[in-house]
Amino acid sequence: xxxxxxxxxLHREPSPLxxxxxxxxxxxxxxxxxxxxxxxxxxxxxxxxxxxILEIGTAYGYSTLWMALALPPAGHIWxxxxxxxxxxxxxAYLERAGVADKVDIINQxxxxxxxxxxxxxIDIIFIDAEKTEYPxxxxxxxxxxxxxxxxxxxxxxxxxxxxxxxxxRDSADLRAVRDFNKLFLHHPxxxxxxxxxxxxxxxxxxxx
Numbered sequence: 001x002x003x004x005x006x007x008x009x010l011h012r013e014p015s016p017l018x019x020x021x022x023x024x025x026x027x028x029x030x031x032x033x034x035x036x037x038x039x040x041x042x043x044x045x046x047x048x049x050x051x052x053i054l055e056i057g058t059a060y061g062y063s064t065l066w067m068a069l070a071l072p073p074a075g076h077i078w079x080x081x082x083x084x085x086x087x088x089x090x091x092a093y094l095e096r097a098g099v100a101d102k103v104d105i106i107n108q109x110x111x112x113x114x115x116x117x118x119x120x121x122i123d124i125i126f127i128d129a130e131k132t133e134y135p136x137x138x139x140x141x142x143x144x145x146x147x148x149x150x151x152x153x154x155x156x157x158x159x160x161x162x163x164x165x166x167x168x169r170d171s172a173d174l175r176a177v178r179d180f181n182k183l184f185l186h187h188p189x190x191x192x193x194x195x196x197x198x199x200x201x202x203x204x205x206x207x208x
Contacts, residue, residue, distance in 0.1 A: 011039065018065060021093050025060050030086065032059055033128060033154055037198035038066035041126065044150060044203075045070035050123035054144065055079035056110045056137055057129030061090025063154075067126070068099040077103045078119070080110045081129075114140040121146040128154040131173040134180040142189050145206040151190070156181055157200025 013019065014035065025032045033041070041063055045053065049072045055064055058081035068077055081087050087105045094100040106113055110129055114137065125141045127134065134153065141151055156162065158177045161170075166178070184202055185192050192204035 007036070014038070015069070015097075017093060017097055018062070018069075021060060021062050021065060024089070025062055028060075030060050032062035033066075034198040037154060037201055038063060040197055040201060041152065042066045042070040044124060044152065045075075048123050048150070051075045052119070052122045052124075053077040054117075054119070054122050054125045054141070056114075056125070056127045056141075057081055058087050058090050058105060059083070059128075060086055061093055063126060063128060064090055064103060065093055065097060065099075067124075068094060068102055069097060071099070071102055075102060078106060079103060080106045080108065080113050082107055082109050111136055111140070117144060120144055121149075123149050125149070125151045126154075127151065131155065131180070132176040134176065135183055138180075138184065138187070142187075142206060147206055147208075149206050151202075151204045151206070153184065153202035153204075155199045156184070156194050156202045157196065159199060162200065 045067050051072060051074055053067055055077060058064055058079040064077060064079050084107050087107060091100060091105060094103050111133060122144045123146060125145060127137050145151060156177060158174050161174055162177050162181065184204060189206055189208050190204035191207050192202060194200055194202045
């Protein structure tokens with residue numbers, strides 16, 4: 001906790017718009033990545049000069065906005081979420097940030113979209129949606145990635161509970177995360193790791 005407090009003080013404050021979106025998400029009880037995870041996403045986009053990003057799970061667009069602000073001039077994001085009311089909030093913030101033209105919001109269930117998705121050579125795919133569907137997202141996403149492209153996945157430590165002893169009282173989401181972590185870290189097409197940033201961020205580079 002001391003390290004987290006130190007890093008919070010050391011980093012620059014996010015933009016006022018990101019801070020406002022953080023506060024609105026918290027007030028409305030809408031899940032989003034935490035600030036450290038947003039910073040990591042921004043750094044990855046900058047490092048790769050990622051032009052083509054696919055996001056599965058938009059909500060209020062907090063992670064979307066972090067990535068959109070880091071895009072190179074020709075960069076584009078496709079973000080998928082069936083909740084029209086939540087993504088309307090996301091669109092409003094993207095417009096205020098001047099990056100709405102770089103983001104396409106797709107209001108359909110992710111698995112339906114991914115099964116028909118024609119885009120390939122994606123630089124980054126970010127997944128933060130239904131935990132029980134993570135294995136299906138992953139298998140559909142990997143063929144879309146360019147070689148050396150990244151799949152980035154949130155919530156893999158599940159508030160620290162993923163590492164606890166399994167119990168009959170565990171939720172379906174917790175059981176799904178534990179099973180997914182094994183699949184992810186041992187996937188033959190990925191060089192994958194899980195880093196203790198935020199709620200646990202998985203990062204996998206496509207190697208074949």
